[in-house]
Amino acid sequence: MDDDFKIDPWGSTTLLEDDYDRLIREFGIEQITDSLRLKMHKNRFIRRKIIFGHRDLGLIFKAIEKGQPWAVMSGIKPSGPYHLGTSTTALEIVEFQKMGGKVYYGIADIESWEDNGIPWEEAEKTAVDNIADILAFGLDPSPDKAYIWRQSKESIVQEVCFKVSRLVTLNMLNAIYGERTFGLYLASLIQVGDIILPQVLDGPQPTVVPVGIDQDPHLRLTRDLTRRNYKGFFLPGATYHYLLAGIDGSEKMAKRHPNSYFTFNEPLESIERKVKGALTGGRRNLKEQKQLGGEPQKCMIYKILMYHFEEDDEKLAKDFEMCVKGELMCGDHKRECVEKVLKFIKAHKEKKKKLIDKARTLLNIE
Numbered sequence: 001m002d003d004d005f006k007i008d009p010w011g012s013t014t015l016l017e018d019d020y021d022r023l024i025r026e027f028g029i030e031q032i033t034d035s036l037r038l039k040m041h042k043n044r045f046i047r048r049k050i051i052f053g054h055r056d057l058g059l060i061f062k063a064i065e066k067g068q069p070w071a072v073m074s075g076i077k078p079s080g081p082y083h084l085g086t087s088t089t090a091l092e093i094v095e096f097q098k099m100g101g102k103v104y105y106g107i108a109d110i111e112s113w114e115d116n117g118i119p120w121e122e123a124e125k126t127a128v129d130n131i132a133d134i135l136a137f138g139l140d141p142s143p144d145k146a147y148i149w150r151q152s153k154e155s156i157v158q159e160v161c162f163k164v165s166r167l168v169t170l171n172m173l174n175a176i177y178g179e180r181t182f183g184l185y186l187a188s189l190i191q192v193g194d195i196i197l198p199q200v201l202d203g204p205q206p207t208v209v210p211v212g213i214d215q216d217p218h219l220r221l222t223r224d225l226t227r228r229n230y231k232g233f234f235l236p237g238a239t240y241h242y243l244l245a246g247i248d249g250s251e252k253m254a255k256r257h258p259n260s261y262f263t264f265n266e267p268l269e270s271i272e273r274k275v276k277g278a279l280t281g282g283r284r285n286l287k288e289q290k291q292l293g294g295e296p297q298k299c300m301i302y303k304i305l306m307y308h309f310e311e312d313d314e315k316l317a318k319d320f321e322m323c324v325k326g327e328l329m330c331g332d333h334k335r336e337c338v339e340k341v342l343k344f345i346k347a348h349k350e351k352k353k354k355l356i357d358k359a360r361t362l363l364n365i366e
């Protein structure tokens, strides 16, 4: 990472392990301590160390202890169906909701226009699909447990954007994001509105925003503008998860590498082929695997299971150990992974079909 490195929340940053350490040091991200992990152990992403860092997560724990309200806020840019990478945040939100947080979920259609040139009508269709997915993941959409909005229709995010913009200069945005179009700068200020919407709508309360580390610039900007514009509000906190690399060994999941990810809408045969082709941490042959053991920490099969498709923590730990000791073979493990993924996706598709109408209602689409 060079000296004037900036993380790009709109997509072209590839992060190596050293970069994570440096981001933690330079931007004041706190690491999840063992004691905090224990306190928040109900969240499987924290328990499994997929979430490695945070800002102000302790405030959420205090609110849980005292039975006070707290918010979990996130959103999705409706630029395509959920895939293995983008679904991580959605699943994290469901975990936080189960812990007692009210979910605030924004459809970032202004951002999908500014970043990808996607017209409203197309964004609308994708948004319905995305919301049906998150409902199928288990989100409870009852009004006291969730609030869902579209940026283009939500007056609060627009009002916040106008209010905070008074204190924003081009230099500030350039320092955070580098030189970008005005549309992306505007989208970042709209996103400030998204992040503090829970407190504008329902009063000051601790808020956690689960994100990939690449979204941290938005958090820094929002915390700064909340501090300067909204007296009595909590500075929005965050949790940060490791970004999943491409399952085929590419640096990241990207459309230009179609085997690097699969979507939840893809035909099962295509998903099966991609999982079978995933990069493992296995050795060159069975003999070496038995002698040296594999490297599950580098293995995408292991990560696919750990992030999404293995519910049993003990099984994960056991597989890790067996792999390292050379007692688990990649062929067998891959077959098991394919089976679990396909079973999950099949059931998910069935659930989702029945939730499309609900998604349209939640988004106020006729």
Ligand code: SF4
Binding pocket: 280, 281, 282, 294, 295, 296, 299, 300, 301, 302, 319, 323, 324, 328, 329, 330, 331, 333, 334
């Ligand atoms: S045995 Fe499993 S975890 Fe170990 S390297 Fe092979 S596929 Fe990955």
